[in-house]
Amino acid sequence: MRFLHTADWHLGRLFHARSLIEDQAHILDQFVELVRAERPDAVLIAGDVYDRAVPPPEAVALLDDVLARIILDAGVPVVLIAGNHDSAQRLEFGARLMQSQGLHVAGCTSATPASVALHDAHGEVRIYALPYAEPAVVRDALGAELATHEAALCAQLDAIRAIHPHGVRSVVVGHAFVVGGAVSESERPLSVGGSGAVAAQAFDGFDLVALGHLHRPQTIDGRLHYAGSLLKYSLSECSHEKSVSMIDLGGDGSVQITPMPLRPLRDLRIVEGELAGLIAAAAAEADDARRDDYVYARLTDTGALLDPMAKLRQVYPNALAVERTVLARAGAAGDAARRLREQSTGELFASFFREVADAELDDGQRVALEQVLAGMAAAQRESA
Amino acid sequence: MRFLHTADWHLGRLFHARSLIEDQAHILDQFVELVRAERPDAVLIAGDVYDRAVPPPEAVALLDDVLARIILDAGVPVVLIAGNHDSAQRLEFGARLMQSQGLHVAGCTSATPASVALHDAHGEVRIYALPYAEPAVVRDALGAELATHEAALCAQLDAIRAIHPHGVRSVVVGHAFVVGGAVSESERPLSVGGSGAVAAQAFDGFDLVALGHLHRPQTIDGRLHYAGSLLKYSLSECSHEKSVSMIDLGGDGSVQITPMPLRPLRDLRIVEGELAGLIAAAAAEADDARRDDYVYARLTDTGALLDPMAKLRQVYPNALAVERTVLARAGAAGDAARRLREQSTGELFASFFREVADAELDDGQRVALEQVLAGMAAAQRESA
Structure with missing residues (x-):
C-alpha cells in the first residue's frame, strides 16, 4: 500500500510580516x-495544517480547494489530523458529512480512536x-490521570492496541515530538518546563508512524517518519531539503520511504557580506x-549604512x-538576549525560580507549572 | 413540496455578556x-447562522452536530446561505465535499448562482x-456597475431568471431587507446612509422567497417569507412569537405557510415596577x-436603591x-442619547454632514459613503 505523507502546511503563516499564502498555493x-x-492509496496530513487556531479566510479557502481537488478530482482519500497549531473543534467542522466522500478529519480527542480501513492485495x-492534544484533554477523554505528553500518548496508543485486530497492518498518523528528532526554530514547543518529547518506543508494534511537528524531514528507527514542513518556515530551515514522502508499506509490514x-x-x-558586494x-x-x-541579509559592514533594506530590495524585491x-556580535549582551529569546516560557520560569528560590523545580512543581501554562495556552488558542 | 424554513440562528451570540449557546443547543x-x-423535502437556513465571522469553537461544534443529525440521521437535505453576520469564505469550507451528502452551502457570491433541483409528484x-453580499462583492462577481443593495440583488435575480427553465417551480433562499418588513434592534444594518432595503417587486416571478435577516417572522405579498430568528436576540423582540416555518409549495406554485x-x-x-414589588x-x-x-427589569423606584441587580438575581438568577x-426619563438628554444610539453610522454621518455643510448628502455622496463604510465593515469582518 502506498501513502503520500505530508505535514506542517501552516496555511496562513506570516513570516517577517509577509503572508506566504501565494507560496503555499503554488507548492500545493x-x-x-x-x-x-502517483495515485497513492491515501494522503496522510499529520497536523498543523493551519498556522493558528483562527486562520485567515484565504487559508480556509485554500485548504478547501486543495482537499476538494485531491478527493473529488483525483479520487484519493485523505486522513487529516489536528496539530498543536490547529483548533481541534474548528478543524472538525463537517467531519461526519465529509467522511463518506473520503475525507477523514480527526480534530478532537475521543476515548475511542478514529480509524480508517483500507485494503490492498x-x-x-x-x-x-x-x-x-494537551495531556489535560487526553485525561478528560480517557478518564485517566495523565500528567505528561508521553503518558497521554502512551495511554492513547494502548487504547489503539486494545482494539487493533491481530495480523492486520497498522499505521498511526500523529503529531508529536519524538526523542531524538532534530528541531527547528519554527516549531511551537508542545510543553513548557519540559520538551513534551515522547520516546520512540511508545510506538512499538505499529508498522508505520506518519508524524507531523518537526519541520525537517527525518526518519527514526526506520518506521517513524516526519514528512517535514511544506516550506521553510524559519531561518534555521534554510538548509533543509523540503519534500513530501512517498511511503510504500509492504504486505509484510516493511516500510520504504x-x-x-x-x-x-x-x-x-x-x-x-558587505552590502555593496x-x-x-x-x-x-x-x-x-x-x-x-526570500533573502535574509547578514551585513558585515562595520561603518554606518543608510537604509540598507531599501537598497537591498532594489536587487532582492522580497528581502525579509x-x-x-x-x-549582533557586540558583546555578550546580544548573545544573552538571543539565548533568552530561544528559551520557552517554562525554561524562563525555571531559571527565574532558580534565581529566587536557590533550588531547582522538583517533579511535582514542574508538572503543576506545565499544567497551568498548558491550560493558559489552550484557553488562549480557543478564545478567539 | 414541503420545506422547513428557518434563519438567523446567530450561534455564538452574546447577550448582555452572556453566552446563549446552551439556549441555542436546547432549541436546536x-x-x-x-x-x-415532519421529514420535509429540505431544510432552508436563510443566513446569519453564526453571530460573527469568527464564531467561538462551541458554536462551530454545535452547527456541525445539528447539520450532521439533520442530514445523516434524519436524511433531510439542507440549503444554507451566508448572511451579513457570517464569513462567506469560512462558511463555505468543505462545501464541495458535503454537497453529495445533501448539505448545500452557499457562502461566496459567484456569477453563476448555485442551485439545487428537487422533485415531487x-x-x-x-x-x-x-x-x-455587499454590492461591491456582487459587482466583482458579475462584472457590472452596482452601487446599491437593490441593484446588486436585482442583477443576481436577473442572472437566475436567465437560466431558470420555463415551467419549473422556483424558490430563492436569500438574506435581505425587503421594503415593508418590520425591523428589530438586533439586526445589523446592511447598509449605511440608507437602509439597504430592496423592493418586494425585485423577486417577481419566483414562487417562493425564503428570507433571513429580519428577526420577526413575517410574510410579504404572500410568498416572501421571513422565518424570523431562532431566539429573542434583543429587548425589542420580547413580544415576538418565535417559530420556524413549514412551507408547502403546491404543484401550481401556490404557497402555504x-x-x-x-x-x-x-x-x-x-x-x-418597584424593586420590592x-x-x-x-x-x-x-x-x-x-x-x-432572562429578565430585564425597569425599576420605577424614585429613591436610592442599594445593588438592585444582586437583589433581583436572588429571585431571577438569570436577570440581565x-x-x-x-x-431614563430625566430630561431630553436621555432621549437624545437613546436616539443617537439607535442611528446607524451612515445616519450619524449624514447628520454630522448636515451640521457642518448645511446641506444634505446628494446621491453620489451617499453612494460613496456607503461604499467606504461597507468596505470598512467587510475588511473588519474578514480581518480576524
Missing part, C-alpha cells in the same frame, strides 16, 4: 499534481488518526528567479530583513 | 426533532441559494421555570440588567 498545486500522477491496513521534493515559488536563503553579486546573478527569493553582524 | 434539539418527525422545484413554534429554554422578558411577585410566581427567564426609569 504541485502537490495536487503529484497526487494525480495483501489484505487490510488500519490507519489510526491521532490528533494532537522515498522523498518527493517540490519546488517552492521562492526559496528562503541567508546571504552574508551583495548588491553587485545579486545584479550579476544569472538566474533572475533567484532574485525573487537585514542583520548587522557587527552589532 | 427541538428543531432536529421536528425535522425527524408535480415535477421539479429549483432552489436558488443566494448568499448575502404554517408557523411551528419552538419552546426556548428560557424566555426573554421585561418586568416593570417585583421581588415579591417573583417569589409568589407559581411556575418556577419562569424564574429562570436593570434600568431606572426615573433616570
Whole structure:
C-alpha cells in the first residue's frame, strides 16, 4: 500500500510580516499534481495544517480547494489530523458529512480512536488518526490521570492496541515530538518546563508512524517518519531539503520511504557580506528567479549604512530583513538576549525560580507549572 | 413540496455578556426533532447562522452536530446561505465535499448562482441559494456597475431568471431587507446612509422567497417569507412569537405557510415596577421555570436603591440588567442619547454632514459613503 505523507502546511503563516499564502498555493498545486500522477492509496496530513487556531479566510479557502481537488478530482482519500497549531473543534467542522466522500478529519480527542480501513492485495491496513492534544484533554477523554505528553500518548496508543485486530497492518498518523528528532526554530514547543518529547518506543508494534511537528524531514528507527514542513518556515530551515514522502508499506509490514521534493515559488536563503558586494553579486546573478527569493541579509559592514533594506530590495524585491553582524556580535549582551529569546516560557520560569528560590523545580512543581501554562495556552488558542 | 424554513440562528451570540449557546443547543434539539418527525423535502437556513465571522469553537461544534443529525440521521437535505453576520469564505469550507451528502452551502457570491433541483409528484422545484453580499462583492462577481443593495440583488435575480427553465417551480433562499418588513434592534444594518432595503417587486416571478435577516417572522405579498430568528436576540423582540416555518409549495406554485413554534429554554422578558414589588411577585410566581427567564427589569423606584441587580438575581438568577426609569426619563438628554444610539453610522454621518455643510448628502455622496463604510465593515469582518 502506498501513502503520500505530508505535514506542517501552516496555511496562513506570516513570516517577517509577509503572508506566504501565494507560496503555499503554488507548492500545493504541485502537490495536487503529484497526487494525480502517483495515485497513492491515501494522503496522510499529520497536523498543523493551519498556522493558528483562527486562520485567515484565504487559508480556509485554500485548504478547501486543495482537499476538494485531491478527493473529488483525483479520487484519493485523505486522513487529516489536528496539530498543536490547529483548533481541534474548528478543524472538525463537517467531519461526519465529509467522511463518506473520503475525507477523514480527526480534530478532537475521543476515548475511542478514529480509524480508517483500507485494503490492498495483501489484505487490510488500519490507519489510526491521532490528533494532537494537551495531556489535560487526553485525561478528560480517557478518564485517566495523565500528567505528561508521553503518558497521554502512551495511554492513547494502548487504547489503539486494545482494539487493533491481530495480523492486520497498522499505521498511526500523529503529531508529536519524538526523542531524538532534530528541531527547528519554527516549531511551537508542545510543553513548557519540559520538551513534551515522547520516546520512540511508545510506538512499538505499529508498522508505520506518519508524524507531523518537526519541520525537517527525518526518519527514526526506520518506521517513524516526519514528512517535514511544506516550506521553510524559519531561518534555521534554510538548509533543509523540503519534500513530501512517498511511503510504500509492504504486505509484510516493511516500510520504504522515498522523498518527493517540490519546488517552492521562492526559496528562503541567508546571504552574508558587505552590502555593496551583495548588491553587485545579486545584479550579476544569472538566474533572475533567484532574485525573487526570500533573502535574509547578514551585513558585515562595520561603518554606518543608510537604509540598507531599501537598497537591498532594489536587487532582492522580497528581502525579509537585514542583520548587522557587527552589532549582533557586540558583546555578550546580544548573545544573552538571543539565548533568552530561544528559551520557552517554562525554561524562563525555571531559571527565574532558580534565581529566587536557590533550588531547582522538583517533579511535582514542574508538572503543576506545565499544567497551568498548558491550560493558559489552550484557553488562549480557543478564545478567539 | 414541503420545506422547513428557518434563519438567523446567530450561534455564538452574546447577550448582555452572556453566552446563549446552551439556549441555542436546547432549541436546536427541538428543531432536529421536528425535522425527524415532519421529514420535509429540505431544510432552508436563510443566513446569519453564526453571530460573527469568527464564531467561538462551541458554536462551530454545535452547527456541525445539528447539520450532521439533520442530514445523516434524519436524511433531510439542507440549503444554507451566508448572511451579513457570517464569513462567506469560512462558511463555505468543505462545501464541495458535503454537497453529495445533501448539505448545500452557499457562502461566496459567484456569477453563476448555485442551485439545487428537487422533485415531487408535480415535477421539479429549483432552489436558488443566494448568499448575502455587499454590492461591491456582487459587482466583482458579475462584472457590472452596482452601487446599491437593490441593484446588486436585482442583477443576481436577473442572472437566475436567465437560466431558470420555463415551467419549473422556483424558490430563492436569500438574506435581505425587503421594503415593508418590520425591523428589530438586533439586526445589523446592511447598509449605511440608507437602509439597504430592496423592493418586494425585485423577486417577481419566483414562487417562493425564503428570507433571513429580519428577526420577526413575517410574510410579504404572500410568498416572501421571513422565518424570523431562532431566539429573542434583543429587548425589542420580547413580544415576538418565535417559530420556524413549514412551507408547502403546491404543484401550481401556490404557497402555504404554517408557523411551528419552538419552546426556548428560557424566555426573554421585561418586568416593570418597584424593586420590592417585583421581588415579591417573583417569589409568589407559581411556575418556577419562569424564574429562570432572562429578565430585564425597569425599576420605577424614585429613591436610592442599594445593588438592585444582586437583589433581583436572588429571585431571577438569570436577570440581565436593570434600568431606572426615573433616570431614563430625566430630561431630553436621555432621549437624545437613546436616539443617537439607535442611528446607524451612515445616519450619524449624514447628520454630522448636515451640521457642518448645511446641506444634505446628494446621491453620489451617499453612494460613496456607503461604499467606504461597507468596505470598512467587510475588511473588519474578514480581518480576524
